[in-house]
Amino acid sequence: MKKNEKAVKAYTDMDFLNSKDARTIRILSEFLQPKARFDKNKIIDTVVFFGSARIVSRRDALKMLNEAKKDKSKTGNAKFEKALKALEMAQYYEDSVELGRRLTEWSMALPTTGKRFMICSGGGPGIMEAANKGAYLAGGHSIGLNISIPFEQFVNKYVDPNLTFEFHYFFMRKLWFMYLAKALVAFPGGFGTLDEMMEVLTLVQTKKVTKPIKVVLFGESYWREVLNFDALLEHGMISKGDLKLFEFASSVDDAFNKITSYLQKHYLAPQKVKAAAKKKMK
Secondary structure, eight states, rough: OTTTTOOOOGGGGGHHHHGGGGHHHHHHHHHHHHHHHHHTTTTTTTEEOOOOSSSOHHHHHHHHHHHHHHHHHHTHHHHHHEEEEEEEHHHHHHHHHHHHHHHHHHHHHSSSSSOEEEEEEEEETTHHHHHHHHHHHHHHHOOEEEESSSSOOOOOOOSSSGGEEEEEHHHHHHHHHHEEEEEEEEOOOOHHHHHHHHHEEEEHHSSSOSSSOOOEEEOOOHHHOOOHHHHHHHTTSSSSGGGOEEEEESSHHHHHHHHHHHHHHIIIHHHHHHHHHHHHHH
């Protein structure tokens, strides 16, 4: 600072706020700013969608396949096989759209002044985009908890701009996935999806999360191939009761029925609504 130059206030000093000394302030900001915005928008709870950013829509997969057919003589089978796999996995994108749409229509029809069971995703492409798109097609709003990373992640066009969040810290983003969630559905995904899903199951298993929460793994054949839950049980790494922490679903109807019936039982039954209202008045 130059002589006679007025000192800036600490909370306007960007050099300080972006330094390692202010890391705790930045972490706290990623808790308080989303909380303030959720409160302002009267969002009570969410249904969270996890899944790969790499899964594309059927339309995009068909485009990839047509391009691969044209280039097949030049590139060999690799591009063609990749396009075929993309087309196969595209069904999960379409299912995510449909599930997001149906859950949004269901939640919007609930007799409540607050926003219940809103679709919440990581805000990026792939399965995340599909879930937000479903909410959009239903005429509803949805949440996107984006994360700043070097590749893949950008905010998809279906997220409500007022409900778009940008996180630096993965653990704060995960906190907000869990904080409002009453149900989570995990579509096929890679490292990121596995990380998110396993942390949720660990938190529920260890009773760090005690609220009733429905965890659905969508695409039973995929998840049973990728993760051998029975082997974990056989080797004594989990208990038999841990297998009840989640359920599989292989269709939109199955997932929709499991999620809505659970929410109806635990959060919308008349006695539950009365108890919540009574607690709020105290």
